Amino acid sequence: MAEITLPPRLEGVEPVRSIRVPASIHYRYTAGEASSKFLREVAKKRLVGQQCPLCKKVYVPPRGCCPTDGVPTVGEVELKDTGTITSFCIVNVPFMQNLMEIPYVGALILLDGSDLPIMHLIQEIPADQVVPGMRVEAVWVPDDEIGPTLESIKYFRPNGEPDAPLETYKEHV
Amino acid sequence: MRDIAIVSFAQSHHARAISTHNEVEMLMPLLGEAMGAAGITKDRVDFVCSGSSDYLAGQPFSFVMTLDAFGPWPPISESHVDMDGAWAVYEAWVKMQSGHADIALVYAYGKSSPGDIRRVLSRQLDPYYLQPLWPDSVALAALQARAGLDAGTFTAEQMAEVAARSRRAAVDNPFAQLAGDVEAATLLDAPDFLAPLKMHDCAPVSDGAAVLILAAEDIARELSDRPAWIRGIDHRIEPHALGLRDLTTSASTRLAGEKAGVHHGEVDLAELHAPFTHQELILSEALGLGDGVSINPSGGALGANPVMAAGLVRMGEAATRISRGDANRAVAHATSGPCLQQNLVCVLEGE
Numbered sequence: 001m002a003e004i005t006l007p008p009r010l011e012g013v014e015p016v017r018s019i020r021v022p023a024s025i026h027y028r029y030t031a032g033e034a035s036s037k038f039l040r041e042v043a044k045k046r047l048v049g050q051q052c053p054l055c056k057k058v059y060v061p062p063r064g065c066c067p068t069d070g071v072p073t074v075g076e077v078e079l080k081d082t083g084t085i086t087s088f089c090i091v092n093v094p095f096m097q098n099l100m101e102i103p104y105v106g107a108l109i110l111l112d113g114s115d116l117p118i119m120h121l122i123q124e125i126p127a128d129q130v131v132p133g134m135r136v137e138a139v140w141v142p143d144d145e146i147g148p149t150l151e152s153i154k155y156f157r158p159n160g161e162p163d164a165p166l167e168t169y170k171e172h173v
Numbered sequence: 174m175r176d177i178a179i180v181s182f183a184q185s186h187h188a189r190a191i192s193t194h195n196e197v198e199m200l201m202p203l204l205g206e207a208m209g210a211a212g213i214t215k216d217r218v219d220f221v222c223s224g225s226s227d228y229l230a231g232q233p234f235s236f237v238m239t240l241d242a243f244g245p246w247p248p249i250s251e252s253h254v255d256m257d258g259a260w261a262v263y264e265a266w267v268k269m270q271s272g273h274a275d276i277a278l279v280y281a282y283g284k285s286s287p288g289d290i291r292r293v294l295s296r297q298l299d300p301y302y303l304q305p306l307w308p309d310s311v312a313l314a315a316l317q318a319r320a321g322l323d324a325g326t327f328t329a330e331q332m333a334e335v336a337a338r339s340r341r342a343a344v345d346n347p348f349a350q351l352a353g354d355v356e357a358a359t360l361l362d363a364p365d366f367l368a369p370l371k372m373h374d375c376a377p378v379s380d381g382a383a384v385l386i387l388a389a390e391d392i393a394r395e396l397s398d399r400p401a402w403i404r405g406i407d408h409r410i411e412p413h414a415l416g417l418r419d420l421t422t423s424a425s426t427r428l429a430g431e432k433a434g435v436h437h438g439e440v441d442l443a444e445l446h447a448p449f450t451h452q453e454l455i456l457s458e459a460l461g462l463g464d465g466v467s468i469n470p471s472g473g474a475l476g477a478n479p480v481m482a483a484g485l486v487r488m489g490e491a492a493t494r495i496s497r498g499d500a501n502r503a504v505a506h507a508t509s510g511p512c513l514q515q516n517l518v519c520v521l522e523g524e
Contacts, residue, residue: 021305023296027231027287032195063241064198070215070244072201 034064034073039148045140049114051075057115061150081138081153083111084164086172090127103127109136109156110172117172120150124157133169135161177269178393178400179496179521180386181211182489187350187381187477190286196230200282200382201242207278207384211396215244218386219274221251222265224258224281225481228293239282250274257281257446258383258485259507259517265387266406275389276396282382283481290378290480297510299413310511311375315367317420317512318451322369326421326458329369332450333357336373336475339450343472350477351377376448381479383486401492401503401521405433408517410510420512426459429518430504435460437520441500442467444487446507448474455513456506466504470494484508488519495523 006013031039034050038061041048050062050073057066058077066073088107091100105127108117122130123139137159146152183206185191191199208214221243225236232238236253245251250273254260258281265277285293291309298304321327334357343352355373366372386396393400409425409432411418418424430436443466447453453475457468469475471490474483484507491503501523509515 019301019305021300023304025231025288025292025296029231029287030192030195030284032198033193034198035195036193063195063238065201065241066244067241068244068246070201070204070242 032064034062038062042150042152043146043148045146045152047079047081047111049077049079049111051077058113059116060111060114060118077113079111079113081111081140082159083109083114083136083156084169085122085130085132085134085136086110086117086169087132088122088130090130105130107136107156110169115172118150120153121155122157123155131163132173133163133166135159135164175270175272175389176393176402177266177387177389178397178402179488179492180388180393180397180400181207182383182385182493183207183210184348184383184482184486184489185381185479186348187379187479189350189378189380191284191380192286196225196235196239196282196284196382197242199284199380200239200280200384203382203384204242204278204280207386211386211388213276213386213396218276218278219250220265220268220277221245221249222253222261222268222277222279224254224256224261224279224485225283226255228296229283229285229288229290229480231288243278243280257481257483257507257509258385259446259488259505259519260408260484260509262385262387262485262488262519263406263408263517266403269387269389275392277387278384279387279485280382280384281482281485283479284380285378285480286380294480294511303415311367311370313415313511314375314449314452315370316415318369318374318449321421321451321455324421327451327454329361330357331454332374333360335450335453336360339469339472339475342470343476346471346476348477349472350379352472352476370449374450376474376478376483379477379479379483381477381482381486383479383482383489385485385489385492397496399496399498399523401495401523403519404522405435405437405520406517407432408515410515413514415512418512418514421455423455423459423513423516426456426506426513426516426518429516430460433518433520435504435518435520438502438522440466440504441502442470442491442494443504444471444473444491444506445469446474446484446487448478448483448508450475452508452513456516460504460506460518462504484517488521491521495521498523
């Protein structure tokens with residue numbers, strides 16, 4: 001640090017090395033038309049993606065446009081609540097106010113019929129037994145707790161089907 | 174130097190809160206509109222540059238997600254400025270001067286409605302002495318207005334005239350948010366909002382977006398019947414600390430105007446990005462605009478002020494008037510930072 005010559009009255013005074021300046025701003029996030037529609041369907045226990053009219057890819061959750069072609073995604077496609085794990089990570093660090101028992105698995109799940117994996121929790125299986133290609137199904141919260149949020153799905157769990165071959169999902173890894 | 178022109182422009186119907194559409198949905202129709210007007214598809218765009226601020230969206234890297242609206246595949250040449258879109262035009266112009274692009278698309282967007290814009294803008298101040306005090310953007314502008322009034326640089330009557338003229342002009346602007354036929358004298362009777370500023374001295378809070386397309390030389394002539402040629406463009410900045418500046422004048426605008434060549438010919442009209450009435454007076458003086466210059470025929474930022482896009486809109490409004498044949502030589506200006514800290518001046522001409 002550069003030497004600073006202080007006036008006599010400040011000599012010997014402890015320098016300020018850091019300050020704390022807490023700041024917070026409240027935001028109201030606009031989900032937009034496509035996401036609003038999707039979330040309203042989630043509240044009915046339905047997963048509805050949108051399809052690009054050009055490349056035919058199905059996006060879920062939809063954001064109203066195809067990020068590849070830059071055109072509105074208008075066609076709606078209802079998806080099953082089953083899918084394939086394309087990739088995952090094992091979380092060994094507690095955060096989220098320690099809501100989760102560690103280790104736990106966060107995975108990218110390609111819902112059947114879609115082209116964009118969603119991120120969700122994997123439960124009901126030890127973390128070290130999760131593999132890419134694992135077939136999973138959604139476990140929904142009780143009907144009276146379902147709302148317009150992906151938290152309406154508690155987690156995904158193995159559905160007992162044999163692992164999907166890499167060829168079926170390698171484009172999405 | 175290559176000749177580069179604005180060939181197309183589109184903007185949203187700015188509003189206090191566009192609460193049904195997210196940023197991507199707000200922008201996407203405008204991209205189609207601007208490219209459609211120029212008769213091009215996205216594969217002809219060599220460079221995309223955008224201007225926005227994550228502080229408005231309250232989301233880190235929100236500008237990356239907004240690229241979805243353009244469709245960045247196959248991979249595109251792209252850049253972003255955390256500044257008003259007018260500065261994205263500057264970056265695109267430099268890129269085109271270097272010969273690396275012939276057609277560039279610039280977009281900017283800002284939704285002020287998700288957060289409290291006056292508090293959000295306080296986050297651009299220095300983090301040690303000013304940010305902890307949360308001085309909001311209107312309060313700082315009020316200090317500037319007070320300094321100018323006390324120094325006799327302008328009067329409250331002149332400020333009210335700016336507001337009345339802007340609102341009258343905005344009546345003919347379908348994209349404006351605040352318009353109407355009001356008399357300056359009536360406005361002067363209004364109570365103070367943040368003294369000495371009255372409500373009419375402040376731009377409305379707006380959500381909005383804009384898209385502008387630049388093209389070089391003969392390509393510009395191909396894409397537009399009457400391109401608005403950029404004859405000069407320059408931007409200058411003043412110190413971050415407000416106490417180091419003379420707030421009653423705008424040294425950076427004066428210099429940018431000189432470098433951009435504002436005085437090299439008659440100016441038909443000027444689109445000045447002044448979110449406060451007194452700032453338009455400061456800018457007019459700094460640019461030496463005479464009585465014959467039509468100022469803010471669109472209604473200016475006092476008609477609609479989509480933060481991060483309002484400067485780009487000024488360029489688009491000026492260019493549109495040249496392309497329509499309403500004007501031959503125009504000045505477009507954009508500002509950023511508190512109390513006109515940073516200013517960009519662009520001189521546009523028809524052929």
